[in-house]
Each structure stands twice: as C-alpha cells, then as structure tokens.
Amino acid sequence: MHKVLSMAVITAALFNSSLAFASSETDDIQQQLEAIKKEYGQAIKALEDRLLKAEKGTQLANDKTQKLAVQLEQSNSARTPSSAKNSFNPAISLVLDGRFASFDNDPEDYELPGFSLGNEAGLREKGLSIGHSELTMSANIDDKFFGKMTLAFDEHDGETETELEEAFIQTLGLGNGFTLKAGRFFSEIGYLNQQHGHAWDFADAPLIYRGLFGDQLVDDGVQMTWLAPTDTFLQLGAELLGGSRFPAGGTTSGVGAWTAFADIGGDIGIEHSWQLGLSHWRSDNIKDRKSGGHSHGGGQAETPSFSGDSKISALDLVYKWAPNGNPNHRNFKFQFEYFDRQEDGSVAMLNSGPPLEMTSYDGDQKGWYAQATYKFKPQWQMGFRYDWLDSNNRGSDTDVLAEAGLDNEGLNPQRYSATLEWLPSEFSRLRLQYNRDESYEETDHQLLLQYTMSLGSHGAHQF
Amino acid sequence: MFHQWKNTYRLAALLLTLCANTAYAQLNIFACEPEWAALTRTLAGDAANVYSATTAQQDPHHIQARPSLIAKVRRADLLVCTGAELEVGWLPLLLRKSGNAKIQAGQAGYFMATDHVSLLEKPAVLDRSLGDIHAAGNPHIHLDPYRVQQVAEALAITLTTIDPANQKNYRENLQNFNLEWRNAISQWQKQSDKLRGKRIVVSHNNWVYLEHWLGLERLAVLEPRPGIPPNSKYLAKVLAQLEQNPADMILHASYQNDRPALWLSQKTGLPVVGLDFSPSNKNSLIQWFDGVLNQLLRAES
Numbered sequence: 216m217h218k219v220l221s222m223a224v225i226t227a228a229l230f231n232s233s234l235a236f237a238s239s240e241t242d243d244i245q246q247q248l249e250a251i252k253k254e255y256g257q258a259i260k261a262l263e264d265r266l267l268k269a270e271k272g273t274q275l276a277n278d279k280t281q282k283l284a285v286q287l288e289q290s291n292s293a294r295t296p297s298s299a300k301n302s303f304n305p306a307i308s309l310v311l312d313g314r315f316a317s318f319d320n321d322p323e324d325y326e327l328p329g330f331s332l333g334n335e336a337g338l339r340e341k342g343l344s345i346g347h348s349e350l351t352m353s354a355n356i357d358d359k360f361f362g363k364m365t366l367a368f369d370e371h372d373g374e375t376e377t378e379l380e381e382a383f384i385q386t387l388g389l390g391n392g393f394t395l396k397a398g399r400f401f402s403e404i405g406y407l408n409q410q411h412g413h414a415w416d417f418a419d420a421p422l423i424y425r426g427l428f429g430d431q432l433v434d435d436g437v438q439m440t441w442l443a444p445t446d447t448f449l450q451l452g453a454e455l456l457g458g459s460r461f462p463a464g465g466t467t468s469g470v471g472a473w474t475a476f477a478d479i480g481g482d483i484g485i486e487h488s489w490q491l492g493l494s495h496w497r498s499d500n501i502k503d504r505k506s507g508g509h510s511h512g513g514g515q516a517e518t519p520s521f522s523g524d525s526k527i528s529a530l531d532l533v534y535k536w537a538p539n540g541n542p543n544h545r546n547f548k549f550q551f552e553y554f555d556r557q558e559d560g561s562v563a564m565l566n567s568g569p570p571l572e573m574t575s576y577d578g579d580q581k582g583w584y585a586q587a588t589y590k591f592k593p594q595w596q597m598g599f600r601y602d603w604l605d606s607n608n609r610g611s612d613t614d615v616l617a618e619a620g621l622d623n624e625g626l627n628p629q630r631y632s633a634t635l636e637w638l639p640s641e642f643s644r645l646r647l648q649y650n651r652d653e654s655y656e657e658t659d660h661q662l663l664l665q666y667t668m669s670l671g672s673h674g675a676h677q678f
Numbered sequence: 679m680f681h682q683w684k685n686t687y688r689l690a691a692l693l694l695t696l697c698a699n700t701a702y703a704q705l706n707i708f709a710c711e712p713e714w715a716a717l718t719r720t721l722a723g724d725a726a727n728v729y730s731a732t733t734a735q736q737d738p739h740h741i742q743a744r745p746s747l748i749a750k751v752r753r754a755d756l757l758v759c760t761g762a763e764l765e766v767g768w769l770p771l772l773l774r775k776s777g778n779a780k781i782q783a784g785q786a787g788y789f790m791a792t793d794h795v796s797l798l799e800k801p802a803v804l805d806r807s808l809g810d811i812h813a814a815g816n817p818h819i820h821l822d823p824y825r826v827q828q829v830a831e832a833l834a835i836t837l838t839t840i841d842p843a844n845q846k847n848y849r850e851n852l853q854n855f856n857l858e859w860r861n862a863i864s865q866w867q868k869q870s871d872k873l874r875g876k877r878i879v880v881s882h883n884n885w886v887y888l889e890h891w892l893g894l895e896r897l898a899v900l901e902p903r904p905g906i907p908p909n910s911k912y913l914a915k916v917l918a919q920l921e922q923n924p925a926d927m928i929l930h931a932s933y934q935n936d937r938p939a940l941w942l943s944q945k946t947g948l949p950v951v952g953l954d955f956s957p958s959n960k961n962s963l964i965q966w967f968d969g970v971l972n973q974l975l976r977a978e979s
Contacts, residue, residue, distance in 0.1 A: 358784050361774060388779030392752050442752045442777050448745030480745030485733065488744045535742070539735035542742060544935050593907045593935060640906055641740075642806060670806075675771040678744050 305354040306672035310413045312346035314339070314665040319658075326655050329606030329623035330426035330580060331519050331562075333461045333506035337425075338661075345370055346665065347412050349380065351674065361385045365411070380433065392442035402432045403440075403452055403476045404494040405552050406531035414676055416548070416588045418648045418663045422602040422630055423554045423582035427527060429461050429506075432496070434472065448480040448490070462525065464504025472498035480533075480678070485540040489533065490678060496527040501560070507620070517567045519619035523560010523576065529553065533678070546590045553583040562610065562619050574612035578621070581605050586632075594638050602630040628654040643668045705841055708750055708781070710759035710769065711738050712956040713820040714791060714829075716963045718758050721834050721851045725844045726756075734956040737933045738764055739810070739905070743771040751776040754787070756840055758833065761790025762797060762817035786839050792817055794832040795825040798886050809903025820956070822887035823863050823967065830855055862964050866971055873974055879920065879948070881930035881939055884955070892974075897925045900938045908938050917945055927977045931955035949977040 316322075322338035339346070346369075353363035365381040383398030401409045407424065408431055420430040440452035456463070458471015474497070480490030504521040530553045537546040558578030563571055582604035590596040606623045610616045631651040638644050643666070650661040705726040709715035715730035722728065729750055732738055738760070741747075751757070751772045759765055773782055780787040797815025804813055819825045834852040838845045874893040878885075881900045889896055898919060902912045920942075928950045930939045936952060943950045951973055957966035 355783065358782065385774065386777075387774065388782040388785075389777055390779040392777040394775070394777045440777070442748065442775070444753050446746075446749060448749040478745070481749070482744065482746040485735075488742075488746065490745050535744075539933070540733065541736045541740075541933055543737045543740040543933075640806075641810065675743060675767050675769075677771065678742055 305352040308351045308669060308671035308674055310347075310349040310351075310411075311668045311670070312348055312413060312665065313344070314346050314418065314663055315343050316341055316664075317662040319660045326620060327422065327426050327604070327628055328626060328655055329604065329608060329621060329628070331506035331521070331620045332425070333429045333464070333504070336429040336507070340370075346667075349411065349413065351381075353674075355387065356384065359387055361387050392444060394440045394442075396438040396440075397436070399433060399435045400438065402434060402454060402456070402474055402496065403438065404432055404474050404496045404527065405529045405554065406490075406492060406533055406550065407552065408432050410677060413667050413669070416550075416586065416598050417600055417632055417634060418646060418665045419650075421552070421584040421586075421600070422604055422628060422654065423552070423584060426580065426582065426604060426628075427462060427554055427556055432462070434458065434460050434463065436470075436472075446481075448478070450476075450478045452476050458498050458501075461506075462504065462527075463498040464501055464521070471501075472496065486536055486538060488535050488678070490531075492529075492531040494529045494531075496529075497525070499524045501525055505565070517572075517618065518565040519621075520563045520565050521558070521560060521576065522563075523558060525556065525558045525560075525578075527554060527556045529555075535678075542590070544590075544593050548588045549586070551583065551585045553581070555581040562615060562621065564615060564618055572612070572615045572618070574610035574615040574619075576616070576621070577609045579607045579609075582628075588634075596634075596636040596638065598632075598634040598636070600630075600632040602628075602632075604628040624656070626656070630654065642670070705755045705837075706750075706753050707756045707758060708754035710757070710765050711820070712959065713826075713963065713966075714758040714760070716957045716961065716966070717826065717830060717833065720855050720962060721830060721848060722837055722844075723847060723851055725837075725841065725847055729754075730959070732956075734932050734954045734958055739767065741765070741768045743768045743775070747772055748775045751781065752778050754778065754781050756787045756789060756836070757781040758789045758791070760792055760817050760819070762792035762814040763812045764792075764817040780840075786836065789833060789836050791829045791833075792819060795819055795828050798890065799883075807903075809901070810905030816883070816886050818884040819887055821885065822891045823859065823866065824891070825887065826963065827856070827859055830859070858964065862967065866967060869971055869975065873978060876927065876978060877923075877925040879916070879925045879928045879939075879942065881928075881934045881936075884931060885929055888970075897923060900928075900930075900942065907935065913938060913941060917942065920946055920948075927951055927974075929953060951977045 316339060318338065318341055322341060325338045326332070348368040349365055350368075351363065351365045353361070356362050362384045363381060364379070367378045367380040369376045369378065379399060381398075381400055383396055383400040385396045386394055389395060403409055405424075407415065407421065408428070412420075412431070419425075424430055434456040436454055436456035438452060438454040440450055443449035443451075452475070454474040455470050456472040456474070463472040474494060476492060476494035478490060478492040480488070482488045501524070502522050505518050506521070532551045534549045535542070535546065538544070556578065558576065560576055561573060562576045563573045582602070584600060584602045586598060586600035588596055588598035605627050606621075608616060608621045608623070610621070613622065616622050630653060632648060634646055634648040636644055636646045646663070646665045646667070648663040648665065650659070650663075652659040652661055704724070705722065707718050707722065707726045707728045709718055709728060709730045711732055712730045712734055715728050718726065718728050731747055731750070732741060747768075759769060779785065782788060792814065797817070797819065800815035801808070801811050801813065804811070819829070830852065834848050837848045870892050875895060877895045877897050878889070879898045879900065880896060883899050883901070883904055885894075885896070888894065898916045900908050900913070900916065902908055924946075925948060928939045928943055928948050930936055930950065930952055932952055932954045936950070939950045942948065953970050953973055954966065957963060961969075
C-alpha cells in the first residue's frame with residue numbers, strides 16, 4: 216500500500232516537473248516514466264503473488280488444526296469403561312403401600328353370593344393400615360438365565376405375614392422364540408393376573424378375580440412360551456402347575472393343574488395398540504379345597520371343602536391409545552376380561568355333623584369387568600370400572616350349597632368404581648378410590664385413600 | 679391315516695421353508711431410537727432391514743413394552759440402542775420376552791452406543807430425591823457429532839462381526855460416512871460460530887452434549903428435577919432468575935410438553951425453539967443436524 220502511494224507521489228512529481236521543463240526533454244522523461252512504471256508493476260505483481268501464497272499457507276494450516284481438533288475432541292471423549300453398572304448385584308426394589316379405608320358396612324360381613332371365597336379374598340381392614348409391601352430382587356444369573364424373587368408382607372388380624380409371592384428362573388433367549396420359566400410365578404391366565412397388585416389401576420382386584428382366585432392365581436410349576444416369528448405378536452404357551460394352591464387346592468402330588476394360553480397383539484398406526492388373549496386353566500381330581508364359606512356367627516366355623524374337577528376359560532382384551540405414541544403426557548387404556556368356571560364334584564362342610572353335611576356340586580360361575588383409565592395431565596389419571604358376576608350352581612342339597620356360599624341368592628353381584636390418581640413422579644402414586652359395591656344385598660359405599668411408592672431399581676412394566 | 683401324516687409333514691415342511699426364507703434374507707436390525715436407525719441404515723445400506731422402535735415424537739425414557747415391539751425383537755439379528763439406562767423401563771422386558779438368543783446382553787447382537795463413548799454428567803450421588811437420574815451419566819450422546827462418529831466406527835465393527843460376508847460393504851460405507859461426516863462437521867463448526875456463548879434455557883436436561891459441542895451456556899432447566907414437571911412456583915423462580923440474568927432462547931425437545939416453555943416465552947419474550955430430538959423416519963443424520971442448526975441460527979438472528 217505504501218509503495219503504491221509513494222509511486223503515485225513520485226509519478227505526480229515527475230509529471231509536474233515535466234510540465235515545467237516542457238518540450239525538448241519530453242521523450243527522455245517519457246521513456247524513464249515507462250521504465251519506472253514497468254519496474255513498479257513487476258514489484259506489485261510479485262507482492263500479490265506472495266500474498267496469495269501466504270493465504271494458501273494459512274488455509275492449509277487451518278485445515279490441519281481443524282483435523283487435530285477433531286482428533287483431540289475424539290480422544291477426549293474416548294471410551295472409559297463405566298463402573299456404575301452394578302450388573303453383578305441383583306436389582307432390588309421395594310414397594311411400600313398404605314391406605315385408609317372407610318366402609319359403610321362391616322367388612323367382616325362381606326360375601327359374594329354364588330362364589331366360595333378362598334385365599335385372601337375379602338375386604339381389608341377399616342381405617343388406617345399398611346397394604347401389601349413387596350421386596351423384589353432380580354438379575355440375570357448368567358448369559359442363559361434370569362432370576363427373580365418377590366417377598367410380600369401383609370398384615371392379617373394383627374399379625375405380619377410374609378409370603379413368597381414369586382421365586383422363579385427364566386431362560387434368556389433359548390432361541391427360536393422359546394422361553395422356559397420354572398418356580399413360583401403368576402399364572403398367565405387372564406391379563407391382570409400376571410401383574411403385581413401395585414401395577415393395577417385400582418386398589419382392589421376385580422370381583423371375578425376375587426371370586427375365582429382369591430385375588431390372584433399363583434402356583435409352582437413350569438411354563439413354556441413360544442413366540443411366532445411374525446410381525447404381528449403371536450404367543451402360545453402352557454403351564455404345568457403343582458396344583459396345591461387355591462383354586463386348585465388339595466394336596467395332589469405331581470401335576471395338579473395346567474394352563475394353555477394364546478395372545479395376539481399389535482399396533483394400529485403409531486397411536487393405537489392392542490392385545491387379545493385366550494386362556495384356559497384346568498385341575499382334575501381336586502381334593503379338599505377349603506374356602507371361607509358363609510359364616511353365621513358363633514361356634515366353630517364350618518368350612519366348605521370342594522373335591523372334583525374344575526376348569527376356567529378366559530378372554531381378555533386390552534387397548535391403549537397415546538397421542539403420537541407418547542404415553543407420558545396423556546394416554547388412554549381400556550381393558551376387558553371375561554371368565555367362566557365349570558366345576559363338577561362334591562362339597563362337604565368340615566366341622567359339621569356328624570354326619571358330615573355333603574352335597575353333589577355342579578358349579579357354573581362367570582363374570583366380567585370392563586375398565587378405562589385416562590391420564591389427562593402428566594401427573595393426573597382417572598379411571599372407571601364396572602364389575603358383574605353371575606352364577607348358577609346346582610347340587611343335591613341346596614341347604615349345604617347355601618351354607619357354602621354357593622347359592623347366588625337370586626342376584627348378580629356388581630360394583631361401580633372410580634379413581635383419581637396423582638402421580639408426582641413415576642415412582643410414587645396417591646390414589647383416591649370410590650366403590651359402590653353391590654356384591655351382596657346391602658349396597659356398600661367404600662372410600663379408599665392409598666399410597667404406593669416404589670424404591671430402588673426401575674422395574675419394567677408389562678404392556 | 680397315512681394321508682393325514684403326509685399332510686402334516688407337508689405343512690411342517692412349508693412352515694420350515696418359510697422360516698428359513700426369512701432367516702436367509704437381509705439382517706433384521708432393531709434400533710431403539712431413530713438416530714441409531716439412521717446411522718445403521720447409512721452403514722449397512724441394503725444389507726439390512728432396519729426398524730426404529732420409536733419416533734422423534736416419543737420420549738425414549740417412557741415407552742411401553744408393546745406386543746408389536748416384542749414381535750420385532752423376536753426376529754432381530756442386531757439391537758442398536760443408546761444404553762446407559764435410557765431404555766431401562768422397556769428394553770429388558772422386550773429382551774426377556776423375545777426368546778431370541780442373538781440379541782441378549784453380552785451377545786454380539788447387543789450394541790449399546792453409550793458403551794463406546796465417554797459420558798458427561800455422571801452423578802456423584804445416586805438419590806431419587808434428585809429426580810430420575812442415570813447412574814452411568816447423561817445418555818443423550820447423539821447430539822455430539824464427534825461421539826456419533828465414534829459410535830459409527832464401533833457399529834461398523836459389530837456389523838462385520840455378525841455378518842462377515844458383507845465386510846467389504848460395511849468398510850466402504852464407513853469410509854464414505856467418515857468423509858461426509860468430517861466435511862459436515864467442519865461446515866457446522868463454521869456455521870455455528872455465532873451460537874458460541876449463547877445462553878439458553880432448556881425444558882429437560884437432555885441437551886448437554888449439544889451445549890458442550892456448540893459452546894452454549896445453560897442458564898436454567900424448566901424441571902425442578904429430571905423427569906419432574908414444573909409447578910408455577912418453580913417457574914416463577916426461573917423467571918425471576920432470568921430477569922436478573924437474561925437468556926437468548928428456550929430449547930425444548932419435540933416430544934416434550936411445550937407449555938412451560940411457551941409460558942416462559944410469553945413472560946420474557948424469548949424465542950422458543952422446538953427441536954426435533956431425533957431424525958424423522960426418512961432423514962439422514964446429516965440432514966437432521968443441518969435442520970437442528972438452522973433452527974438454532976434462525977432463533978438467534
């Protein structure tokens with residue numbers, strides 16, 4: 216720049232002087248000027264070349280630094296083995312549950328006409344109580360097996376009872392879609408039965424579950440499932456069960472019950488998904504299945520005992536919707552299950568007589584429930600449920616049937632329920648539930664306030 | 679009797695051929711998130727049939743183990759997921775129900791992207807009162823192109839391991855990807871110079887790798903704790919904080935509830951940038967990154 220400027224000054228000066236001197240030396244001066252012009256032109260050209268070269272150099276250098284930066288960034292974020300994975304310790308999770316219950320009727324008077332209540336069936340205590348607390352441990356045992364155990368703690372008549380609710384092992388990828396499970400587990404009959412109580416959408420079991428299973432069917436045995444290699448979910452399975460627990464009951468040795476089930480399911484677009492299931496449970500030669508019966512107060516309770524064959528067939532349907540397939544903010548779920556139980560044998564009233572009161576028994580019990588839940592805000596969910604039961608049991612001695620609670624007293628037990636839930640996070644839930652319970656003649660209004668909290672590792676929940 | 683047996687035999691043979699046919703076709707790859715589906719498609723090309731379990735509209739933390747997903751995992755030869763507990767609420771159940779040996783944890787067909795990079799924000803204390811935190815660190819690594827490149831290298835090796843016949847194909851695809859990706863990175867670096875030092879408010883703390891890469895400064899998160907939606911009291915606190923120390927923009931992911939962000943935008947006049955957290959079905963990773971940067975640059979100017 217300086218050079219260009221100085222050249223301009225010199226040129227101007229020369230011009231001025233040449234004007235002053237005029238004519239004679241003009242040619243000379245003109246020649247000199249040409250020479251100077253040429254000289255400076257070359258100098259400028261050289262300078263420009265050098266500038267271009269320098270620019271190219273910086274470009275190259277920049278590229279090199281860029282590449283180095285990429286490498287540096289990569290080495291900075293290089294893999295460091297994560298030590299946080301506690302994969303050798305079992306995942307432990309604890310579910311704490313507590314409730315306040317208010318009933319219009321005395322919960323001790325509860326009955327379900329046409330159904331002999333067994334297991335834990337019935338209403339829980341009035342007032343404040345802790346519910347069903349669970350401690351679960353699970354882990355992959357090695358590359359072939361997964362194991363899980365759940366201990367349940369319950370309060371019954373002032374005593375804390377500990378129950379081994381689940382203890383099973385399961386194969387991991389046996390191949391070709393097969394999975395084998397062994398131990399104590401929730402049977403795959405129905406839909407709700409495989410889920411833990413804390414994952415249910417209501418504080419209590421549907422009436423048909425209460426009537427047939429005493430809330431839930433758990434047994435010891437083996438289960439085999441096969442998943443078809445199709446885009447539509449199709450699963451077939453069977454269970455061989457010990458059959459020593461309600462509603463198989465009795466002390467049969469070997470295989471006392473079996474189930475077979477089929478599930479089919481899929482998506483409709485991104486927002487809708489569904490699953491349809493058929494299942495069948497059967498136990499032949501049940502011996503002495505005790506249940507609660509229909510107490511009339513005073514004296515030693517007479518306990519109904521069933522012996523004979525029993526079979527249950529079930530149909531379940533689940534449909535879920537979530538906007539954009541993202542259930543976190545809003546979602547809807549509809550669920551329907553139908554059960555039918557046919558029994559053939561005899562019922563005896565233990566502690567009666569002598570002679571022992573007995574009747575032949577031809578049981579025909581069925582029922583269904585339908586429920587819908589709607590999560591309308593990220594932390595709020597509401598739900599409605601309707602239960603309906605029917606029975607038509609026959610026997611040689613209708614008095615004994617009535618005493619065993621197997622006479623339907625000419626009515627269909629039914630119940631209406633509604634809930635409102637507040638879910639502060641995915642680990643905690645507060646639930647308010649109202650039931651209009653028409654299980655027996657006197658309608659009961661029930662109000663439940665329940666908390667369910669889960670501590671520890673996330674358990675993945677089933678569909 | 680004999681005819682019956684013959685029919686059964688024929689049926690069985692037919693079923694077997696059908697199964698065999700599906701087995702000899704392309705690799706079936708199950709990607710948990712669309713970003714890994716896009717990367718896998720680039721690296722595997724025609725050699726694989728890639729399925730993405732989620733879309734950009736779905737929160738990958740909260741997916742249900744739907745029957746359709748179980749059916750897909752049943753047939754998968756390879757699983758490509760984020761890992762670091764992002765899918766802990768649904769993937770373990772899919773694996774257990776699938777009855778598929780190839781993709782179980784520890785097998786060659788089980789690929790977790792976060793196993794191949796270092797993670798930021800590994801918590802020193804694990805306590806749920808701090809919200810839904812991930813013990814291994816922040817898993818949303820796909821927002822850092824350098825880490826994506828590392829994942830690509832590792833994924834190409836995995837593809838070669840489970841499908842050695844197509845080794846050449848995978849190597850070439852990786853080389854092409856690396857070339858394009860490096861060029862793209864230097865271009866993004868130039869484009870995003872003006873974003874450096876910009877101060878942002880985010881809906882959920884899932885932008886940390888993007889912040890790290892682009893040099894954005896996070897002033898506030900619109901969740902009191904990870905995974906806990908804000909109440910009005912908390913939002914008022916954030917608002918007061920921003921009046922003292924103003925930000926440049928509010929970021930939120932497409933799958934998140936945008937109400938808190940819109941409320942804050944109304945109060946402060948800050949632009950809200952709703953970014954696609956993952957590529958859409960058809961987009962490549964480069965197209966998606968381009969889109970994200972363009973959206974940020976538009977909000978900035």
